[in-house]
Amino acid sequence: MSAFWTDDRVEQLRTLRAEGLSFSKIAARIGGISRNGCIGKASRMEMPAGEGDRKLKPRMFKTRPPAPPPIPEPEPISPPVTLIAAGPSHCRWPLWSDDARHDFRICGHAPEGGSPYCTHHRRRSMGAGTKSERVAA
Numbered sequence: 035m036s037a038f039w040t041d042d043r044v045e046q047l048r049t050l051r052a053e054g055l056s057f058s059k060i061a062a063r064i065g066g067i068s069r070n071g072c073i074g075k076a077s078r079m080e081m082p083a084g085e086g087d088r089k090l091k092p093r094m095f096k097t098r099p100p101a102p103p104p105i106p107e108p109e110p111i112s113p114p115v116t117l118i119a120a121g122p123s124h125c126r127w128p129l130w131s132d133d134a135r136h137d138f139r140i141c142g143h144a145p146e147g148g149s150p151y152c153t154h155h156r157r158r159s160m161g162a163g164t165k166s167e168r169v170a171a
């Protein structure tokens with residue numbers, strides 16, 4: 035026990051706390067001790083919290099609802115083109131199949147300006163995009 039906290043002061047702290055006084059008022063009454071000094075002593079004595087003590091409320095975090103999963107677009111029905119027959123006017127998206135090793139084909143739709151892929155496959159190659167892009171689509 036520190037020299038400050040005599041039995042009388044401890045009893046005074048206990049009594050004033052039981053009366054519901056705040057630690058700053060208790061510190062002023064006892065004198066010679068700070069509010070934090072009183073809090074520390076009360077904590078070490080495992081005094082129950084008073085009515086006026088701030089109780090920590092669980093925080094209510096604002097959470098965003100999870101973004102809806104992107105709606106998969108159906109594969110465009112296209113006449114698959116073999117890689118050898120493909121020209122600049124064919125989407126280059128590979129169409130895999132079980133027999134891809136023997137019959138490798140690509141999408142074959144008209145590519146979107148500047149892209150090697152058609153509109154559908156360009157979107158697939160780019161991913162879901164930004165929210166505004168998803169809204170615009």
Ligand SMILES: [Zn+2]
Pocket residue numbers: 125126127141142143151152153154155
């Ligand atoms: Zn395509």
